[in-house]
Amino acid sequence: MNKVALITGSTSGIGLGIATHFAKKGYHIMCHGLETNGPEIAEDISKTYGVDVAFSNANLINANEVTQLVEDTVKKLGRIDVLVNNAGIQYVAPIDEFPNDKYEAIIAINMNASFYASKAAWKYMKKQNFGRIINVSSVHGLRASEYKTAYVTAKHGVIGMTKVLGLEGAPYNITCNAICPGYVRTPLVEKQIPDQAKSHNMSEEEVITNVMLKKQAVKSFVPIESLADMALLLAKETSSTITGSEFVLDGGWTAQ
Ligand code: NAD
Numbered sequence: 001m002n003k004v005a006l007i008t009g010s011t012s013g014i015g016l017g018i019a020t021h022f023a024k025k026g027y028h029i030m031c032h033g034l035e036t037n038g039p040e041i042a043e044d045i046s047k048t049y050g051v052d053v054a055f056s057n058a059n060l061i062n063a064n065e066v067t068q069l070v071e072d073t074v075k076k077l078g079r080i081d082v083l084v085n086n087a088g089i090q091y092v093a094p095i096d097e098f099p100n101d102k103y104e105a106i107i108a109i110n111m112n113a114s115f116y117a118s119k120a121a122w123k124y125m126k127k128q129n130f131g132r133i134i135n136v137s138s139v140h141g142l143r144a145s146e147y148k149t150a151y152v153t154a155k156h157g158v159i160g161m162t163k164v165l166g167l168e169g170a171p172y173n174i175t176c177n178a179i180c181p182g183y184v185r186t187p188l189v190e191k192q193i194p195d196q197a198k199s200h201n202m203s204e205e206e207v208i209t210n211v212m213l214k215k216q217a218v219k220s221f222v223p224i225e226s227l228a229d230m231a232l233l234l235a236k237e238t239s240s241t242i243t244g245s246e247f248v249l250d251g252g253w254t255a256q
Helices: 013-024 038-049 063-077 100-127 149-172 187-200 204-212 224-235
Strands: 004-007 028-032 053-056 082-085 131-136 174-181 246-249
Touching: 004 013, 004 063, 013 028, 013 038, 013 082, 013 224, 028 038, 028 063, 038 053, 053 063, 063 100, 082 100, 100 131, 100 149, 100 174, 131 149, 131 224, 149 174, 174 224, 187 204, 224 246
Parallel strands: 004 028, 004 082, 028 053, 082 131, 131 174, 174 246
Antiparallel strands: none
């Protein structure tokens, strides 16, 4: 195995779970994220699984830094086979109180960065006649919840982008798919509990049971391992006909 995977936002939460899973299977990893202990996380993955791991803290709000992240992956690790567009942020507020800068940041990081990273990776994937792009969208790419204008807009946009790249990649054995998780207990979710409590005028415990997990038939958070397993499946050589689709791990939310 000499395949290289770039996973954005892989110094925390879901991205870290995916990076670890891929390293376990022998992928070399471009570990990326803004957490200050990023370099230590990257080193730890490399030592534990005996694979090459590079690290970048590119700020994905900036298009040029997104492109540079892909170029650095190829420069440091020699190629790029798998791109997981995972980095994301959240902000929760009613529309009339939603700050414009927060809206724009969510659109830039959660949606536009997937475009710039895929575009930059495309030429390498096309040349090697192999590429697997996996976009971490959300159940909110398929359904709405109040107070999440920016997030729901961005995540729906990512699903549309996934379909287009699935079509355009078909002649080159480049696939593009989206993963749509329900609620996963990560720092991103931990951070929104107090805001949700304020917006809904509820206690934090009530937010978890009555708001977050309310729409899931399975009343537990989605395990990160199940998302990482799904990403690994989509990255396989044999998954060449799985493209332009979304894979929903939402505890039955969208079944209703
Ligand atoms: P997290 O907060 O644990 O991790 C997010 C990662 O993105 C971090 O590494 C962070 O440094 C990085 N990041 C944020 N802003 C960045 C920026 N400007 N530039 C570069 N990196 C940046 O969050 P998570 O829950 O693991 O979320 C990962 C993805 O999964 C996100 O796209 C999120 O929308 C999606 N998602 C999460 C859930 C959930 O319940 N946690 C559900 C559905 C979808």
